[in-house]
Amino acid sequence: MIADLIESLAKIIFIFTVNLGFFAPVLGWVERKQSALIQDRIGANRADILGFTVIGLFHSLADAVKVLTKEDFIPAGANKFFHTMAPFISLVPAIAAFSVIPFGGKYTVFGHEVHLVIADLDVGILFVFALASLSTFGVVLAGWSSRSNWSLMGGLRASAQMLSYEVAMGLTIIGIIMVFGSLKLTEIGAAQENFFRWGIFLQPVGFILFLTCAIAENKRVPFDIPEAESELVAGYFTEYSGLKFVMFWMGEFLEIVTISGMVTTLFFGAWHLPFVTDQMLLDFFQFAGPNGAGILAMLVNIATFFGKVVFFIWLQMAIRWTLPRFRYDQIMRLCWKMILPISLINILVTGLVLLI
Amino acid sequence: MRDIEKDLHTEHMVINMGPSHPVTHGTVKFLVTLDGETIVDLKVEIGYLHRGFEKMCENGTWQQVIPYTDRLNYVSPLINNVGYALAVEKLIGIDVPERCKYIRVIACELSRIADHLTNVAAGGLELGAFTAFLYFVEARELVWDLIEMLSGARVTTNYVRIGGLKNDLPEGFSEKTRDVFKRVRVLWKDVDHLLTKNRVFIDRVRDVAVLPADEAIALVFTGPCLRACGVPYDVRKAQPYLVYDRMDFEVPIGDTGDNFDKYLVRMEEILQSMRIVEQAMEQLPSGPINIDMPQYRWQSKDDIGSRIDSLIFHFKTVIDGIKPPPGEVYLAVEGGNGELGFYLVSDGTGKPYKCRVRPPSFPLTAAMSRLMKGRLIADIVPTFDMINMIGGECDR
Numbered sequence A: 001m002i003a004d005l006i007e008s009l010a011k012i013i014f015i016f017t018v019n020l021g022f023f024a025p026v027l028g029w030v031e032r033k034q035s036a037l038i039q040d041r042i043g044a045n046r047a048d049i050l051g052f053t054v055i056g057l058f059h060s061l062a063d064a065v066k067v068l069t070k071e072d073f074i075p076a077g078a079n080k081f082f083h084t085m086a087p088f089i090s091l092v093p094a095i096a097a098f099s100v101i102p103f104g105g106k107y108t109v110f111g112h113e114v115h116l117v118i119a120d121l122d123v124g125i126l127f128v129f130a131l132a133s134l135s136t137f138g139v140v141l142a143g144w145s146s147r148s149n150w151s152l153m154g155g156l157r158a159s160a161q162m163l164s165y166e167v168a169m170g171l172t173i174i175g176i177i178m179v180f181g182s183l184k185l186t187e188i189g190a191a192q193e194n195f196f197r198w199g200i201f202l203q204p205v206g207f208i209l210f211l212t213c214a215i216a217e218n219k220r221v222p223f224d225i226p227e228a229e230s231e232l233v234a235g236y237f238t239e240y241s242g243l244k245f246v247m248f249w250m251g252e253f254l255e256i257v258t259i260s261g262m263v264t265t266l267f268f269g270a271w272h273l274p275f276v277t278d279q280m281l282l283d284f285f286q287f288a289g290p291n292g293a294g295i296l297a298m299l300v301n302i303a304t305f306f307g308k309v310v311f312f313i314w315l316q317m318a319i320r321w322t323l324p325r326f327r328y329d330q331i332m333r334l335c336w337k338m339i340l341p342i343s344l345i346n347i348l349v350t351g352l353v354l355l356i
Numbered sequence B: 001m002r003d004i005e006k007d008l009h010t011e012h013m014v015i016n017m018g019p020s021h022p023v024t025h026g027t028v029k030f031l032v033t034l035d036g037e038t039i040v041d042l043k044v045e046i047g048y049l050h051r052g053f054e055k056m057c058e059n060g061t062w063q064q065v066i067p068y069t070d071r072l073n074y075v076s077p078l079i080n081n082v083g084y085a086l087a088v089e090k091l092i093g094i095d096v097p098e099r100c101k102y103i104r105v106i107a108c109e110l111s112r113i114a115d116h117l118t119n120v121a122a123g124g125l126e127l128g129a130f131t132a133f134l135y136f137v138e139a140r141e142l143v144w145d146l147i148e149m150l151s152g153a154r155v156t157t158n159y160v161r162i163g164g165l166k167n168d169l170p171e172g173f174s175e176k177t178r179d180v181f182k183r184v185r186v187l188w189k190d191v192d193h194l195l196t197k198n199r200v201f202i203d204r205v206r207d208v209a210v211l212p213a214d215e216a217i218a219l220v221f222t223g224p225c226l227r228a229c230g231v232p233y234d235v236r237k238a239q240p241y242l243v244y245d246r247m248d249f250e251v252p253i254g255d256t257g258d259n260f261d262k263y264l265v266r267m268e269e270i271l272q273s274m275r276i277v278e279q280a281m282e283q284l285p286s287g288p289i290n291i292d293m294p295q296y297r298w299q300s301k302d303d304i305g306s307r308i309d310s311l312i313f314h315f316k317t318v319i320d321g322i323k324p325p326p327g328e329v330y331l332a333v334e335g336g337n338g339e340l341g342f343y344l345v346s347d348g349t350g351k352p353y354k355c356r357v358r359p360p361s362f363p364l365t366a367a368m369s370r371l372m373k374g375r376l377i378a379d380i381v382p383t384f385d386m387i388n389m390i391g392g393e394c395d396r
Helices: A002-038 A058-068 A080-100 A124-145 A149-172 A174-180 A185-190 A204-217 A242-267 A278-284 A286-320 A328-355 B002-007 B053-058 B065-070 B077-092 B098-126 B130-151 B173-196 B199-205 B213-218 B223-228 B259-283 B301-306 B308-319 B361-366 B368-372 B377-387
Strands: A106-109 A112-115 B013-017 B029-035 B038-045 B327-334 B339-346 B354-358
Touching (some): A002 A058, A002 A242, A002 A286, A058 A242, A080 A124, A080 A242, A106 A286, A124 A185, A124 A242, A149 A174, A149 A204, A149 B013, A174 A185, A174 A204, A174 A328, A185 A242, A204 A242, A204 A328, A242 A286, A278 A286, B029 B377, B038 B377, B053 B065, B053 B354, B065 B077, B077 B327, B077 B339, B098 B130, B098 B377, B130 B173, B173 B259, B199 B259, B223 B259, B301 B308, B361 B368, B361 B377
Antiparallel strands (some): B013 B029, B327 B339, B339 B354
């Protein structure tokens, strides 16, 4: 029992550290530096401690200090309770969603079986979707409670967009669920041990549709109409400042990580290296003894998983800095008239292939 | 559905876009009445950048107007300088030396390149294409380097003088121009790849703000916006001034006048302007840059020290101003946004009796309401960008 408790705590602390302590601040830096690279600029490089700038990494620290000392502004006439609640509703699901995504397989270390997932739910995929729906409330509430026309319009746009894309996103992954016959993310991950059984080969259309929907669900360029700064000033978070503003911002970044985690788990072989089975890895590390081999295999798998996650984060950022923004009606048309029918056809074709 | 709509109480939302809103650069206010996302009515309110340009001109001498014209279209100030100087020269009835004309053409076209680069860049930025924006801003900075070399300033150039220029082309200017144009062409290609065939961009701009040619003429459109509607009217071709009749360049025209056509026309004009600059550089004759009439020309320090008439007229023109004969004149040049006209009235004294500017972006801005009714609020963004209202020029 104690061992289980320690294991769970260790995993939660690990995911928290990786997500909040590493990805959220580092992604801010990556976004600045990568966009700078794309745009022939130098990027953030001025924040320093005693003359050391560490390639601009201190900017995340400076940002943290800045937002903590900023005025927490609530507009007159706004609903204070909901205005304060909204960022939390938006951020918490983004953090929680990662709990069902496996970042490694099963390992036996010191006679104790370790599952590298915080909560191995039977309905793992549905859990992620449920949490994604919850964060919609945060956005809509933020728009409504700010008592500003721009926020209201941003909130309305967000609700329409996120609800539509949730429907489409749900359908895009039916194919992958049918292929692997499970809703459990750990089982889907384990089923992709063979390189040619990776989700991307079994469901190529599903992958493209899912990635599109996921970016739309996260409201990033080219789907960032709820906050389209040239039209709606800043959309649903126009009236937010300081830490609350950053909570929306962090929620967005963490969702990038979650999306990348989901894509990796569903379509890119989860924690598996191509052409390397778990057994091969254990055999390879045999020299370190049974426990050592388990630990080393575990580390390799975690590194593989996060390596893939980082790749998809990079991909999403590259998309964000390349494309212009859609218009409101175009986004809706794309969802209901393109993605939805294609994903239905995808399900049909998958079903036929599975039957035959 | 109709029953529900009848029973459901809905109201139009009136919303103030501007004067400080991300899309209303140049400081303008749109009073937008919205039905959901659809624009029911749009009223344009201008005047936030009104400085009383025309009244200011009446209180200074004829030469003192030139720095004010820098602030009209502050993205292409050299064209304003040239336009005003040409109008005054027409009033006096003098003709500047050949070399001066060529250098003025070079200055004008460099300004036009910078103007169009800025416009297309801003258009990309506001549609979310930040990368295209920075590529063109880099190109514009390079062109501004040239302008800085030429006039000593990047934005407020104050380069042209009545009857001449502040200074001749600096040394190494043509080599620098060649280098800059090489890089600008590379960046132009990059942006062309990023935008012209980009499905998302095309969806945003195509078929938005379509305007038939006859309506565009009725609304007094000029410049790239008129040419996008399919009317090949360019002041440089229609009433050639300076040495434009000796230049080989094409006037690109569009088809439907939508925002995509306006974008394409501007992109093509950048290339055509670079061709003009290169031709002018090749044909550039040697000779003086200033007219040899000390009573009209701004004196050089050397002349003041060595010529008695220069010394006398230096004193006279600084104290009283140059004195064109009484009369009135209208002269138009092709500005970044269209026909930039100067209507000047002289009463024979050293100060303009009247200095009226015909700004190209005033009629364009006025058409916003006609273009936007019934469209979505998001369409304001590309339309207003391609209209390219410049506050300094529109509000004066």
